[in-house]
Amino acid sequence: MRLVLASASPARLAVLRAAGVDPLVEVADVDEDALLAAIPHASPAEKVTHLAAAKATAVARRIGDTHGEVVLIGCDSMLLVGGELVGKPRDPDTARRRWKAMAGGTGELVTGHAVLRSTAGGIDQVAEGHAVTTVRFGEPSDAELEAYLASGEPLVVAGAFTLDGLGGWFVEGIDGDASNVIGISLPLVRRLLAAVGVVVTDLWSRPTG
Template sequence: MLVVLASASPARLAVLRSAGLDPLVEVADVDEEGLLASIPDASAAEKVVHLAGAKVTSVARRIGAQHPDALLIGCDSMLMFDGELVGKPGSVAAARKRWRAMAGGTGELYTGHCVLRLADGEIDRVAEAAAVTTVRFADPSEAELEAYLATGEPVNVAGAFTLDGRGAWFVDGIDGDPSNVIGISLPLVRRLFASVDVHVTDLWRRAG
């Protein structure tokens, strides 16, 4: 069974590869801001699941004819901090502001997951859920923060930090699943696979 990752995230791909899968990557093209604007009263978990579902569905419709029996995974991550749900800062200035607010504090990293199983090119089964991990941020010095910003890493990642890169130096600890903070919760994906009658250990064997 072909596994397809509907995400451009190299971190998610690396997590899956290190866990025994070798997915095909197909990047989704959706209007994330428009999707969020359409559900303003949804909870944080509902928002990230909605985005994950939209991404993976768009990919499924695009590749269904070519890969009619594929298993697809879509994800979306956002950080809840001080009552605000935030995604990628998008600029150094926004990342700097974000870190000055987060330093020494605690946030919750939400990742929405949606798994689709195709049959004859059509969506046959769907399983979706969100995972949440608490993140305790360090308080970097101004020099450390500027050095981190200069790497460019925090600009295009949810919450302006990573756990698998330079950002890990500035995370004091987490409570929950570490793979979720990187962008894809392996324990949750295993359960979602089971919900669509796929056993992850079978995918290990097929992946060699």
């Protein structure tokens, strides 16, 4: 059985590889804005899980039976801060405003997960869920914030920060699963894999210990 990660995120791939799994990466091509616009009244958890499922499903349909029996993982992360669910800021001005608002406060990193088991006959089993981790933000100085924005990192990540990169300097702590903040919750994925009949240790690509 082949594991497929339906995500372009290098951070998610790094988390899985560090945990002994080396998935095939297939980037999903979905219109996230359109998908969210179709469910305006959904909860934050429902929104990110909907996007995760759409990504995994799109990849499953695209690859068909190319890789035989596969299990696919789709994820989507957003930050709930000040009652607003936000994704990637994409431009420095938006990222700057977000950091000014969340500095010294907290936010909830919400990641939707979808695990699909697929064979030549199509998608056989689906398991979905979400994980939430509270993030306590530091207060970068104006000079530090401008340097961080200039790095480009906060423009392409959910909530305009990372835990495992340059943004880690400005995170005071977290309450919950650290891997979820990086973009994929290992404990949740293990449970979702079990729900579709896959034991995570069978996917390990190298000895551990």
